[in-house]
Amino acid sequence: MGKGTRGHIRGKEAGVGPGRGRGEDKFSALQSVERALGPERELLRLLEGYVRGEEARLRDLRRFYNKVLSLHKGSAAPVGNPLLAYTLIKRLQSDWRNVVYSLEASENIRALKDGYVKVEQDLPAFEDLEGAARALMRLQDVYMLSVKGLARGAFQRVTGSGVTDLYRPSQAFPLSADDCFHVGKVAYDMGDYYHAITWLEVAVSLFQGSYGEWNTEDEGSLEDALDYLAFAYFQAGNVSYALSLSREFLRYNPNNKRMARNILKYERLLAEKSNMTGPEVTIKRPNVPHLQTRDTYEGLCQTLGSQPTHYQIPSLYCAYETNASPYLLLQPVRKEVLHLEPYIVLYHDFVSDSEAQKIRGFAAPWLQRSVVASGEKQQQVEYRISKSAWLKDTVDPMLVSLDRRIAALTGLNVQPPYAEHLQVVNYGIGGHYEPHFDHATVSSRGDGTPTLWRETEGRVCFPEIFQLSSVEAGGSTAFIYANFSVPVVKNAALFWWNLHRSGEGDGDTLHAGCPVLVGDKWVANKWIHEYGQEFRRPCSSKPED
Numbered sequence: 001m002g003k004g005t006r007g008h009i010r011g012k013e014a015g016v017g018p019g020r021g022r023g024e025d026k027f028s029a030l031q032s033v034e035r036a037l038g039p040e041r042e043l044l045r046l047l048e049g050y051v052r053g054e055e056a057r058l059r060d061l062r063r064f065y066n067k068v069l070s071l072h073k074g075s076a077a078p079v080g081n082p083l084l085a086y087t088l089i090k091r092l093q094s095d096w097r098n099v100v101y102s103l104e105a106s107e108n109i110r111a112l113k114d115g116y117v118k119v120e121q122d123l124p125a126f127e128d129l130e131g132a133a134r135a136l137m138r139l140q141d142v143y144m145l146s147v148k149g150l151a152r153g154a155f156q157r158v159t160g161s162g163v164t165d166l167y168r169p170s171q172a173f174p175l176s177a178d179d180c181f182h183v184g185k186v187a188y189d190m191g192d193y194y195h196a197i198t199w200l201e202v203a204v205s206l207f208q209g210s211y212g213e214w215n216t217e218d219e220g221s222l223e224d225a226l227d228y229l230a231f232a233y234f235q236a237g238n239v240s241y242a243l244s245l246s247r248e249f250l251r252y253n254p255n256n257k258r259m260a261r262n263i264l265k266y267e268r269l270l271a272e273k274s275n276m277t278g279p280e281v282t283i284k285r286p287n288v289p290h291l292q293t294r295d296t297y298e299g300l301c302q303t304l305g306s307q308p309t310h311y312q313i314p315s316l317y318c319a320y321e322t323n324a325s326p327y328l329l330l331q332p333v334r335k336e337v338l339h340l341e342p343y344i345v346l347y348h349d350f351v352s353d354s355e356a357q358k359i360r361g362f363a364a365p366w367l368q369r370s371v372v373a374s375g376e377k378q379q380q381v382e383y384r385i386s387k388s389a390w391l392k393d394t395v396d397p398m399l400v401s402l403d404r405r406i407a408a409l410t411g412l413n414v415q416p417p418y419a420e421h422l423q424v425v426n427y428g429i430g431g432h433y434e435p436h437f438d439h440a441t442v443s444s445r446g447d448g449t450p451t452l453w454r455e456t457e458g459r460v461c462f463p464e465i466f467q468l469s470s471v472e473a474g475g476s477t478a479f480i481y482a483n484f485s486v487p488v489v490k491n492a493a494l495f496w497w498n499l500h501r502s503g504e505g506d507g508d509t510l511h512a513g514c515p516v517l518v519g520d521k522w523v524a525n526k527w528i529h530e531y532g533q534e535f536r537r538p539c540s541s542k543p544e545d
Contacts, residue, residue, distance in 0.1 A: 025369045025380075026124045027131030028428035029387035030520040032367070039119040046115035053108040064099060133186035135385070135430030135515075137195045141285060142298045142432075142515050143474070147198045151175045151206065155473070155517065157302070166304075167473040167518055177206030181220035181228075188228050193236040194285050200229040223253050230262070236283045239269050293435050293480045293510070300478035301514035305487025315340055321347070327408035339482050342496055342508045346486065347409070350493035355398055356468040360522050362396065363389040363424035370425065372436075383434040388425045406464060406526055410495075411536050418532030424468070427475065427521040433513035435480050438463045438498050438527075439505040464526045465494040471519025480510040488521060499530055501540040 026032040068091065071084070079085045139145055143166055149156035153172030156163045184199030207222035230245035243266035249259050287294060316339075320332035334348040351359075366389035371378040393399040399422060407414045465477070470490040477494060478485040486494060498509055 025131065025387070025428075026128045027135060028369050028385050028431070029367055029426040030428060030431070030516075031364050031426045032387065033429065034520075036122075036124060039122045042119050043116065046112050050108050050112040053111075054105070057102075057104050057108065061099065064095075129182065130186050131385075132429050133183040134382070135428065136183055137187060137192075137199075138430045138432065138515055139474075139517060140195070140198070142301050143517060144298075144302065147180075147202050151180055151202050169518065176215070176218070177203050177210065177222075177225070178215070178218040178220050180206060181225050184225070184232075185220070185228060188232055191235075192286055193232045194283050196232040197229065197236065197283060200225055200232060204229055223249060226252070227259070234266070238283070239266050239273075242266055243270065291434065296480050296483070297435050297478055297512050297514075300480070300483070300485040301474070301476060301512075303476070303485055304473060304517075305476040305485050321409065323409055323411055325408035325411070327404065333409060338486060339479070339484065342479075342482060342506050344479065344482070344486075344494070344496040346489065347493040347495065348489065349491050350405070351402065351466050351468070351491050353491065355402065356466075356491055356522070358396065358398055359391070359422070359424055359466075359524055360426075360468055362391055363426075366390075367424075367426055383432075385429075385431045386425050386427045386433065388423055390420070391422045391424060393421070410464070410528070412528050413532050413536060414526065414528060418529055420527040423525040423527065425523050425525065427513070427516050427523075430515045430517075431475075431513075431521060432515040435478075435510050435512040437505060437507075437510060463496070463498060463528075466524040466526075467492050467494070468522035468524055469520055471516055471521050473519065474515055474517030475519065475521045476514045478512045478514055479508075480512065481508045485514065488519075501537065503530060503539075 026036060071088075079088065136150065140147060140150070143155070144157045144159065145166070146154075146156045146158045146163060149163070151174060153169065153174040155165065155167040155169070157166045180199050180203035184196045184203055187193070187195035187199060203220070203225040204222065207220075207225055211222055226245055226249040230242045230249065233239075233245065234242035243263060246259055246263045246266065250256065250263070253259070291297065316337050318334070318336045321335040322328040322332045333350060336346045336348065338344045338346055367387035368389065369380050370384050370386040370388045372381050372384055374381075391399060393403055402422070403414050406412075413419065467488050467490055469488075471488045475488045476485040496509055498506060500506055
């Protein structure tokens with residue numbers, strides 16, 4: 001039996017330490033997740049010391065056990081020997097008490113607990129566990145991943161034609177029953193019974209496979225998983241299966257009165273509905289947020305940026321780009337035209353490995369949860385999971401050189417207030433940015449520091465995205481209405497015009513950052529405003545331009 005089952009009305013779990021709030025949102029950037037390795041290494045060192053101490057204590061207990069056991073061997077106890085009689089009395093009056101009430105065990109565990117308290121403030125909060133669990137659900141949805149496969153450490157896509165490997169890691173990292181239980185529990189607490197059921201079913205199966213065993217680190221048990229799963233099915237409208245799972249629960253915990261009452265309730269509901277006919281209840285995936293373009297967006301993400309027929313279009317080409325700039329004459333940029341309307345270009349090797357590494361290093365200490373504009377405010381949202389930082393060109397001469405390169409390539413003024421400072425973004429677990437426009441998401445106070453867009457500065461007419469890292473799978477940029485996606489290409493710059501020359505937003509530039517499936521995605525954005533560019537990108541005589 002597990003650690004006990006709880007009622008169906010469950011509140012949100014508290015954080016792991018006193019006074020813990022949302023913490024740093026560690027799940028929203030891989031850089032923050034990586035920093036959590038340090039505290040775990042310290043906990044490993046403490047646990048190693050504890051295990052060594054316990055092993056020595058247990059060896060000594062085994063010695064004591066063998067010594068006493070040897071005295072009980074034989075047909076008659078030799079209590080006639082006064083020395084043995086004395087040691088028997090001493091053992092029973094003193095030795096056994098010292099063994100039972102030994103302080104060695106408590107001293108060992110106290111050292112471990114004290115060490116844990118010292119690093120506790122650096123550990124992820126419960127909100128981070130929630131965020132990481134939601135990330136797994138997001139990857140499950142967008143890439144149509146099998147939860148059973150994820151539990152085995154495999155990234156397998158489930159389609160009508162079968163199961164295919166979407167990505168094959170060099171080493172599989174399977175999930176435990178308790179790992180799956182926690183994901184299902186997070187979904188359950190959110191009222192998301194679609195995901196709760198898929199994860200809790202796998203948890204139940206894994207718990208059943210190891211029933212009778214117990215892992216010290218586990219919080220959940222088979223009874224807990226059955227408890228949550230039964231009520232999730234009830235909430236989803238499948239009363240008959242909720243009844244079946246509740247009866248199975250009582251096989252393991254026959255004295256649970258609450259579950260017995262649930263069974264009576266389910267039986268009564270089924271009896272009342274026995275004469276009623278209706279469609280069979282199907283559990284559908286929730287559409288939150290309500291994306292009209294969800295199917296297109298996810299379909300593009302599932303290509304992982306691989307669309308061989310797209311590059312057979314004759315009007316697309318590759319070339320060396322100088323933009324008639326003397327700065328680029330001796331070192332032109334390798335340009336790959338990906339799309340014509342809207343005009344989307346990929347510039348290969350626009351930044352070097354050393355520049356990308358420097359930019360990541362400069363930004364890492366200043367990363368904060370990315371926000372989006374909401375009216376007159378900025379807020380954190382579930383549809384954008386990343387952290388970002390802003391770098392002024394005074395940080396390093398390399399950034400001045402990068403700005404000069406961007407200005408030469410675009411012919412635009414890239415200095416504040418006509419452009420923002422460089423924005424560096426690190427995506428989190430399953431990090432993504434759902435379909436959006438960049439027309440008016442950023443503005444400045446005049447010094448390049450981002451605020452909300454104001455009419456005096458103009459909308460963002462030109463974003464340039466620099467890929468500062470490679471990823472193993474996922475993370476493509478999907479253009480929804482253009483119907484293609486661009487994979488992450490390390491050190492490349494992705495460019496398109498947000499606005500027509502008339503200043504009107506280009507509705508065809510709706511795009512998204514697909515969830516990162518495996519890897520650590522870093523990008524840098526250069527946002528350039530329309531005002532201040534009037535003579536550099538003048539209006540056209542054709543309204544459609």
